[in-house]
Amino acid sequence: QQKVQQSPESLIVPEGGMASLNCTSSDRNVDYFWWYRQHSGKSPKMLMSIFSNGEKEEGRFTVHLNKASLHTSLHIRDSQPSDSALYLCAASMNYNQGKLIFGQGTKLSIKP
Amino acid sequence: EAAVTQSPRNKVAVTGGKVTLSCNQTNNHNNMYWYRQDTGHGLRLIHYSYGAGSTEKGDIPDGYKASRPSQENFSLILELATPSQTSVYFCASGDIAETLYFGSGTRLTVL
Numbered sequence: 240q241q242k243v244q245q246s247p248e249s250l251i252v253p254e255g256g257m258a259s260l261n262c263t264s265s266d267r268n269v270d271y272f273w274w275y276r277q278h279s280g281k282s283p284k285m286l287m288s289i290f291s292n293g294e295k296e297e298g299r300f301t302v303h304l305n306k307a308s309l310h311t312s313l314h315i316r317d318s319q320p321s322d323s324a325l326y327l328c329a330a331s332m333n334y335n336q337g338k339l340i341f342g343q344g345t346k347l348s349i350k351p
Numbered sequence: 352e353a354a355v356t357q358s359p360r361n362k363v364a365v366t367g368g369k370v371t372l373s374c375n376q377t378n379n380h381n382n383m384y385w386y387r388q389d390t391g392h393g394l395r396l397i398h399y400s401y402g403a404g405s406t407e408k409g410d411i412p413d414g415y416k417a418s419r420p421s422q423e424n425f426s427l428i429l430e431l432a433t434p435s436q437t438s439v440y441f442c443a444s445g446d447i448a449e450t451l452y453f454g455s456g457t458r459l460t461v462l
Contacts, residue, residue, distance in 0.1 A: 245393075271449065282441060282453035283394070327393055331449055337382045337401060338409070339451060343393040 242266045243330050245342035253350050258315040260345045262328030263308070272304060272311040273339070275327040283327055287313070318349045354378065357442050357454035364461050370429040372457050374442030380452075382445035383425040385409075385417060387438040388456075394441065400425055432461045 245262045252258045262272065271290045275283040289295050289304045289311060296302075301314045315322055328342040354377045364370045376383065381402045386394040386409075396409030398417035406417040414436060416428040429436055437460050443451040 273450070275451075282455055283451075284453070285450050288448070288450065329394075329451075337445060337449060338396065338399060338407075339384070339445075339449065340396065340410070341386070341394040343391060 242340050243328055243342040245326075245328050245345050247345060248343070249346040249348070251348045251350055252315075252318050254318060254320060256318050256349075258313075258318050258322070258347055258349075260313045260315075260326050260328075260347070261310065262312070262330075262342055263310045264330050265309070266330075266332055267309065268332040269306075269309055269330045271331050272302075273329040274302060274311075274313050275329060275341075277325040277327060277344075279324070286326075315347075318347075320349050320351055323347060323349045355442055355444050355452050355454040357440075357457050359457060360455065361458045362460070364429075364432045364459065366433060366461060368432050368461075370432050370459065370461075372427040372429075372440055372442075372459070374425045374427075374454060375423050376425075376442075376444040376452075377423065378444050378446070378452060379422065380444035380446055381422070382449075383419065384443045384445065384451065385415075385425070385427045386441045386443065387411070388441060389438050397427065397440075434461045437461045 274286045276286045277283040325344045329339045384399040385397045400419040418426045440457045442454045
């Protein structure tokens with residue numbers, strides 16, 4: 240079973256709308272979460288990280304983390320066509336620092 | 352920005368042949384990683400390393416070996432390539448905050 244699960248598998252959002260992506264770990268030893276963005280044909284690039292409970296905002300992007308439920312979410316407001324990409328959630332476990340486990344990704348398409 | 356260079360960018364190999372994928376980083380990061388990416392699976396960890404001379408098994412190490420001869424270089428070796436190893440392979444280096452910096456990827460096709 241995959242230790243990091245993402246939902247939905249794919250998402251279509253109108254331009255200017257709000258996109259919400261989810262990620263849950265099945266391993267209670269999860270320490271930290273990251274969100275990576277991968278445009279088609281390119282390599283993944285780190286978008287945001289969150290290490291403690293609560294919310295973190297950077298421009299149009301907001302990340303939430305609930306460590307009790309091992310759940311993180313990424314919200315993109317005022318979505319732009321350039322936000323169309325594969326979004327990957329990654330987690331590291333406190334018993335194996337440096338080893339990041341990725342989810343299967345959410346494919347986000349922004350419809351003009 | 353952090354620099355991770357992979358070679359080759361594309362590779363076609365025959366079943367049973369030996370394939371070596373190379374990765375070089377100029378970030379002076381201790382940690383380096385090899386992932387493969389297939390549709391529906393995201394990124395899956397094959398091998399990783401904490402520094403020169405060390406290699407660790409990831410989640411899908413079978414059929415792969417790794418070598419870290421120096422801080423800068425990390426290779427992935429397929430001794431006997433199989434069609435199931437057709438994939439896109441990404442190398443990454445990781446900083447102290449565990450942020451990963453990826454190379455451009457190698458598209459491997461095993462016929």
